[in-house]
Amino acid sequence: MEKKMGCMRATLIATIFSLSFTFEVAYSQDQLWISEAGKYQLSYISELNPVPINQMHSWIMHIETVNGEPLEGASITVEGGMPEHDHGLPTTPRMTEELGAGDYRIEGMRFHMNGIWEITTTITTGNNRDVCIIPIEL
């Protein structure tokens, strides 16, 4: 019986512990995001920090190979949406400039709701194409 109670207590603690992690969804701009095929790693810096809602702004995306080499000459397309609401971004962001050293300027970013968004970035270099999904919570 004592063993059973101990087991229950442990389960309870584990549940609370895991729940506290479940509710603590936080994505930071310092994070690196690995592309789906594992070719690239991405990070971004928003022109406005924290990322606001209802305000147009730009991002700088930094793209490297998984070995840490800055990716140059790539073509980047950006889409986004809220999985929970089944709708996209209110704008169509676009890569407007390659800044060198793996940095790309993305203009036209605007979010119109708080919640969890996903920014789907497609990276194309020659015949190579890879997709990276960046979650962001506003």
Added chain:
Amino acid sequence: MRDIFTKKKLLRGFLAALLLGFFLWLYAGNKNPYPWTTNEIKVLKTLHIDNLTRALPNLSNSVSENSLAARLGHSLFFDTRLSANGQVSCATCHQPKKSFTDQRRRGIGIGFSRRNTRSIVGSAYSPWLYSDGRKDSLWSQALSPLEDPNEHGSNRMRLAKLLANDSHYQTIYESVFGPLPDISDPGRYPADASPLRENLKPAWNSMSAEDQELINEIFVNIGKAIAAYERLLVPGPSRFDSYVRGVAENNLKNQEPLFNDSEIRGLRLFISKANCIDCHNGPLFTNNEFHNTGVISSPNDVPDKGRIDGIRIVKTDVFNCMGIYSNDPDQSCDELEFSRIDMPELIGAIRTPSLRNIESSSPYMHGGQIETLTEVIEHYNRAPLSLIGHNEAKPLSLSRFERRDLLAFLKTLGGPLSTDQKWLTTPGTSDQ
């Protein structure tokens, strides 16, 4: 026998305890749910009116911040001579005493407007105007009703001549925009002409391109002056804002009774279960974006296609931010440049209205289809299928009591505008 009594007593005691528990639960559910959590307070603060800083200057309108232009716009806004029958002004539908709406299903000018009259309070903050966002600036929007046969029914030539022939208008116009050209020659400038009115197209087409340009400039400046006036119409603090200030400063005791329990519960629903804040966010309670929320058209009306049409119209509008009448040398038209077109979610999508002073702007929705706020809440609670496109909203399962609480909260969003009283009435004779 004694056993039975004991059992009965036990049962009675149990029932009493159950009843007591039920009432305690009811009390706990209904009692003032303050204090709010830190996260909730953070959310509440985003809605506070103090976040409504001065609207950024509209670069496409060089006089958007010019007080003389606002004075001219004020006079024009209330002037019924800006209509074909001399009876319709902007203020006919946008009545200051009714939160700059007309409280009708549809506006009535010379005929019936296509949609419900939206309030223009706080509209300087929106990148898009009209329910479908078919205009991208206040000045460009102001031009449309003037030539709409169902609204003012006038035309740009007649309006230009009105300004030129009225000494008050002429003086103030020239102070703001420079000399008014001489447009008195009826051979070059007929009494009525417009490229948008079928019957006036021949007269317009008979004019030289230079003369057309000249009339367009005056017409656009009328819009820019009206826009300078409309920028001044800004909502003021409501009871909600005082309450949030009290919550944020943890100083509610001195200010009670600011919000009753029902209003507090309603506010909590607004930012949580009822999902209202998804679209009605920020200090104006709107994201000024476009959403299909399954509002059924009025009988005999075809479903409103909303944004999918609006974006096509604004993209090709000669009076848009990228057009030759914009004063922005850099043509920094990010909203237009990065806007979405041809996406399924734009079908039937309508711009989110502000909820400030919402109680005094009934009936609701783009066609005035819904009479009361109670029915609006019921609509969102049901979230019916959309006739066209896809309803983004999902059923809410709000109880009758929760719907009542939400309504109580929405009524706390009323308050006088933070606009000087002199702008809210017809300009005095000295101004005319």
